[in-house]
Amino acid sequence: MELGSWLAQHGGVVHSQQAIRAGFTRYAIRQSLAGGECARVRQNWLALPTAPADLRAAAALGGRVACLSVARRHELWNLADGLYHVTVPRNAVVPPAPALRVHWGAGPIPVARFGLVEPIENALVHIAECQPFENALVVWDSALNKKLVTVASLARLPLHSAAARAVRAVATGLADSGLETLPVSRLAASGIRVSQQIMIEGHHVDGLIGDRLVLQTDGFSFHSTAEQRREDIAHDRRLALLGYTVLRYDYRQVLFEWPRVEAEILHALAQGLHRAPAEMRN
Template identity: 45%
Template sequence: MDDSPARDLATRVAQLGGVVRATRLVREGHSRYRIGQAMERGLVVRIRRDWIALPSADTHLIAAARTGVVLSCVTAAERRGLWVAEHPDRPHVAYPGRGRIDGPAAVVHWQRGIVPRHPDQLEDDIENVLLTVAACQPYEAARAVWDSALNKKVVDLARLRRLPWTGRARRLVEEVSPWADSGLETFVTIRLKWLGLPIRTQIWILGHRVDFLIGERLVLQVDGGHHVGAQRAEDIRHDAELMLLGYHVIRVGYDQVINRWPEVQEQIMHAVAQGLHRV
């Protein structure tokens, strides 16, 4: 028996992300009989009434279809490559506003999407992701995700500002910035705003980028996990050159910024008190 129609259907399921509603395939011209053939041959599996998937499909998408939700908030943000402060210990999902959900072992967001959710969707639109992030995360962590979305050009600020945001999202859409290369920049900029000093990020001095320039001469460098070996040696060399030119360098680690901020803030406060931020 010719199984090419069943294989064609499986190919189409793969093109649609590996998990799809059977009614969508029927709308496209695939018959229920052909869907049944593909299931008999193990090319696709039924995961819930009207939902089928490739056996190798993304487990998050399968779980979303099986439980009647859409991936959203920090889970969807992380899947899009946006900067997220902490990897969520449970998936974050949104109720799509129709039908029944089966109580997944996840954090469920119940607010209506600012963009309507199509019945075929298993992942939220970026605008809805930002909405759930705004409601779920502390301000700094939420702002970091919003900044990251703009920085990576997955959303346009002018379009965002035309939407009817409510709650915390209304503040975020006015304060968000596309210039932060990482969430650390967002955190530091927010936490040092009270100093009333100009803080520039990712600017070039002596052929290298510095993470932060506070005032005119105070440099704050934040080391990630890649600052080892040759990179570490180059960083030390550049620090020495900066200091010979009259800059003062404070170098801290990722953990200090995220988990031990008071230590970092105290160093910066004492440097400013000594005038090390001025020429």
């Protein structure tokens, strides 16, 4: 097998010692470098021209892809900041770069010597320390929802970070997207409990406050087709006929118009729209 093909099978960036252990000679490596098949990153890392930019950035610093960069690799819901996040050894000296965010803290999971990507558990700890609480929570919920981690496995990790422990305490993984996590988190700060993914009339609703106030959130990747939209509206009508009040919000409203959204929810609560009729409660 040619070195370039082997590199492609291993992510496009590997340490030269890994190539030698795989059976490639130093002469073969020099020939590949001379022919432009691959290039050196730092002193001992070999990279294809098509290698992912985050791996090249990590190798160039002698570090690992971390934090939100790992979340993007796993396609987790996140409020992206456009930066490359990299962990480096505590004694590393890193020149400032506009698109780079460096993390020096080690996560709870050990990493192989030539590993270029932090485990998801370590990335979640970095995210909790790097991002505002809400931003971190949506990523943790997304990782739990995609079953990359479990509540039980996270509970067993020795987390020395207070920020990570705070996010772990409330992350559930019940939300299908960050748009569902954000209202739950924000309303909880006002003492309002939202039950998530409750089955009503044959469908799960994103959130239920009290007995009768339903919250639904529509993201970019869901509810986007005409057929899905008609199904959502039909379900809203069925809920209305059963005595529920449905408040439905989209991506822009949750992220950029939250004060108005929150005001509407509080007005609905003030009117008692979350309560079942007295005869149904008795």
